[in-house]
Amino acid sequence: MTTKTTENGTKTREGRSTREAILEAASRLIHVHGYNHTSLDDVLRESGIGKGNFYYHFKSKEELGYAILDQIIASFLERTLEPCFADPEGPALVQIRCLLDRVLEAQRARNCVGGCALGNLASELSDVHEGFRARLASVFAAWRERITLALRLAQHRGAVDGQCRPEAVADFVVASLEGAILLTKLTKDIAVMEQCVAEMKRYLSLFEPRV
Secondary structure, eight states, X not given: OOEEEOTTSOEEETTEEHHHHHHHHHHHHHHHHOSTTOOHHHHHHHHTOXXXXXXXXXXXXXXXXXXXXXHHHHHHIIIIIHHHSOOTTSOXXXXXXXXXXXXXXXXXXXXXXXXXXXXHHHHHHTTTOHHHHHHHHHHHHHHHHHHHHHHHHHHHTTSSOTTOOHHHHHHHHHHHHHXXXXXXXXXXXXXXXXXXXXXXXXXXXXXSOOO
């Protein structure tokens, strides 16, 4: 493995910064074993980084965990949420179906392995670590709010039936997606995810304007 030094003295390994190497290694381990079952020694061994270099970039395992969570959130927003809701005037039901399809394709691409990184961390840490719980709660709240806002605006335009309760629908969609991902991870059968997505789409069709 080649090691180079940049102008500011930061070492790189195979073109990656030391910080990136730590984050990549820790992300892989945490995704498979969870946060609590991934030790600092595991991260150092997986990344090939010395303890001194680790502490140059991160003060603690907790700070590393927060950095990984920030990456997961940014990736989710950039690759999944924002592309579907980029147009504030777009049809809300179409946007939500776009979200469902993107999540389905992500699970298909991963062969039903790994589940939802945000959901995994929420399940593991929400009852035992307030810092992680608060950060995870904020991203799930933003996810639900994005769906709520799209439905509310569409309702005002007459594009969604008046019987729709935007906040309740948003909660249902997010909870259903997370449950579908978990069940798909458990069964290792993408047909489970496909069926759940189809049912959610059928549910959403109930709110199409009645002619």
